[in-house]
Amino acid sequence: MIRHLLSGADLDADTATQILDTAAEMAAVAGREVKKLPALRGRTVVNLFYEDSTRTRISFEAAAKRLSADVINFSAKGSSVAKGESLKDTALTLQAMGADAVVVRHPASGAPHRLAAWVDGSVVNAGDGTHEHPTQALLDAYTMRARLGRLAGLSVAVVGDVLHSRVARSNVLLLSTLGAKVTLVGPPTLIPVDIAAALAPDTGVCYDLDAVLPSSDVVMMLRVQRERMNDSYFPSAREYARRYGLDGPRMGRLPEHAIVMHPGPMNRGMEITPEVADSPRSTIVEQVANGVSVRMAVLYLLLGGNNR
Ligand code: ASP
Secondary structure (H helix, E strand, C coil): CCCCCHHHHHHCHHHHHHHHHHHHHHHHCCCCCCCCCCCCCCCCCEEEEEECCCCHHHHHHHHHCCCCCEEEEEECCCCCCHHCCCCHHHHHHHHHHCCEEEEEECCCCHHHHHHHHHHCEEEEEEEECEEECCCHHHHHHHHHHHHHHHCCCEEEEEEECCCCCCHHHHHHHHHHCCEEEEEECCCCCCCCHHHHHCCCCCCEEEEHHHHHHHHEEEEEECCCCCHHHCCCCCCCCCHHHHHHHHHHHCCCCCCCCEEEEEECCCCCCEEEHHHHHCCCCCCCHHHHHHHHHHHHHHHHHHCCCCCC
């Protein structure tokens, strides 16, 4: 098993499949009355969050607690980071406290890689800037496999603000490793030139959402990340929704078995309408539930739970 999980590229097909299979076993625990396993008793997991988060932070906390680990939640607001303490000094503090795993979210792309060099424990990237979010890609793959029965050969359209999306980047890497075919869809201003070729050989790009829908098994809608935009990438929110938003009539162009995903938080009415988000094809709530099982599997395997 790998020591850190920093990128979707850290996972080969066997390791990714082992995580997904372990997550399926963990999911069985969530259905029990007592949702706890003793696997990580006596181990310490630190959640180090320098950027806002709802789902991911709570999900990692629930995952670590269900495995009986001690959990320390650290948020940059209200800590010595606000006094200018560097990431390295914070890392050394965590090291001194004996953290077995550090789950880190940071606005700077690459921060988890730096951290991994400074601590002895495992580092899990919970989102670094516009770079990667590998556990989101794992929970997305888990959800696709649970709903559609396989990953190899699936056609997955990843739609919207690819430029600012760490979810898109990690998904392209992981899904290609697992044999799915990804098409990136969005306005040319929000799809970095050559991203497809740079990330994975089988990834395509298309600027026309309506053309892609009839042959997609999965449509993954991305949030338009306005907080990361310092330029105007499209004429107006209305124009964006008209060209790239998923509404009821567009959803009707999908094959009957196809599913609609979104990592959250959603801009309802912009990239996705409430009618679609709340429809039976939407896996948005399942993705959140699956996130806990997948993160349990990641922590369990990284911390050597299967070797003890
Ligand atoms: N929650 C995801 C992330 O942290 C997706 C998003 O924010 O749009 O990257």
